[in-house]
Amino acid sequence: MTAYFRTWSPVHPALERLNLFALHGTEELGARIARILGCDLAALEERSFEDGEHKSRPLGAVAGRDVYIVHSLYGGPDGSPNDKLCRLLFFISALKDAGASRVTAVTPYLCYARKDRRTKAQDPVTIRYLATLFEAAGVDGIVTLEVHNVAAFENAFRCPSVALSAAPLLIDKIMDIAEGRDICVVSPDLGGGKRADVLREALEKAAGRRIGTAFVEKHRSSGVVSGDLFAGDVANSVCVVFDDLVSTGGTLVRAAKAARAHGAGKVIACVAHALFMPGSESALTDVSIDRIIATDSVPPFRLPPGPVRAKLEVISAAPLLAQTIRRLHQAEPLADLLPYQA
Numbered sequence: 001m002t003a004y005f006r007t008w009s010p011v012h013p014a015l016e017r018l019n020l021f022a023l024h025g026t027e028e029l030g031a032r033i034a035r036i037l038g039c040d041l042a043a044l045e046e047r048s049f050e051d052g053e054h055k056s057r058p059l060g061a062v063a064g065r066d067v068y069i070v071h072s073l074y075g076g077p078d079g080s081p082n083d084k085l086c087r088l089l090f091f092i093s094a095l096k097d098a099g100a101s102r103v104t105a106v107t108p109y110l111c112y113a114r115k116d117r118r119t120k121a122q123d124p125v126t127i128r129y130l131a132t133l134f135e136a137a138g139v140d141g142i143v144t145l146e147v148h149n150v151a152a153f154e155n156a157f158r159c160p161s162v163a164l165s166a167a168p169l170l171i172d173k174i175m176d177i178a179e180g181r182d183i184c185v186v187s188p189d190l191g192g193g194k195r196a197d198v199l200r201e202a203l204e205k206a207a208g209r210r211i212g213t214a215f216v217e218k219h220r221s222s223g224v225v226s227g228d229l230f231a232g233d234v235a236n237s238v239c240v241v242f243d244d245l246v247s248t249g250g251t252l253v254r255a256a257k258a259a260r261a262h263g264a265g266k267v268i269a270c271v272a273h274a275l276f277m278p279g280s281e282s283a284l285t286d287v288s289i290d291r292i293i294a295t296d297s298v299p300p301f302r303l304p305p306g307p308v309r310a311k312l313e314v315i316s317a318a319p320l321l322a323q324t325i326r327r328l329h330q331a332e333p334l335a336d337l338l339p340y341q342a
Helices: 027-037 081-097 126-137 150-156 167-178 190-207 250-261 307-311 318-329
Strands: 002-005 018-022 044-048 054-058 066-070 102-107 141-145 161-164 183-187 212-216 219-221 224-226 238-246 266-274 291-295 312-315
Touching (some): 018 027, 027 066, 027 318, 081 102, 126 150, 167 238, 167 291, 167 318, 183 250, 190 212, 190 238, 212 250, 250 266
Parallel strands (some): 102 141, 183 212, 291 312
Antiparallel strands (some): 044 054, 219 224
């Protein structure tokens, strides 16, 4: 069996009733959040047994505490999405059994969130089943970053649910790259129009000038992508293709090529979740994409050294997550952090 032990020290006085945990695989992001909050991660034990079973328990008192668990539910070397989800659910229940007054799951990348509607007969709506599992475990709230479909996410959960946009994390870097040139935010499909508009509005506020918008038509059926329409004026602009995640990279490349064909001067691909599945290391070498910006909600561990890695810049989501946790703990408004509700 293997076990992971982490120590802790008292939190900042303003957060004295708060406990912040990070489960195995998300310790680095959790530590960044803790530093911003002015606390250390709370101590816990995670133990794996020879047959693949496991247990997790807090090592300090949690009775009457406001507890936050940071755990990004992507598949990787630390376990599959199912493994990580199961560990998180069990730990939530263990905390409630130990008397925690409130337990909030902070899942920067939320597994199964893409399966939010029926596209074929008798399809599952998996995000709804996921919500049922969290609520059965006793969670009091959930926070996630750039979820695939905000409305589906909020409708699936009956407990308080917070859907954060990655836009505030990307603004400064995009402005630096643009160097005062015209900017146009491109949605790689019509379904991502609201996401692109949130980033466009944030950039307009920061830049104090008009930011353009464009859309690429995209239809997917049985793995086949189609659609040729492109709407928007991108001539000589720095185009920002914004999506919730990158998997094989095909969607980003397709949108970048369309923008280039319509006169874009430079293309930046921005995503919240850098999955970089096999094939992306070759697809994203395409010269249509100049730069790639992603958050650390999913570390780019699958991406080998090479031309795509050289294009990539990772920006930490910790400041936004820390601010959200602090406000939730102190019962302060979140309105300005929730642009999808505007």
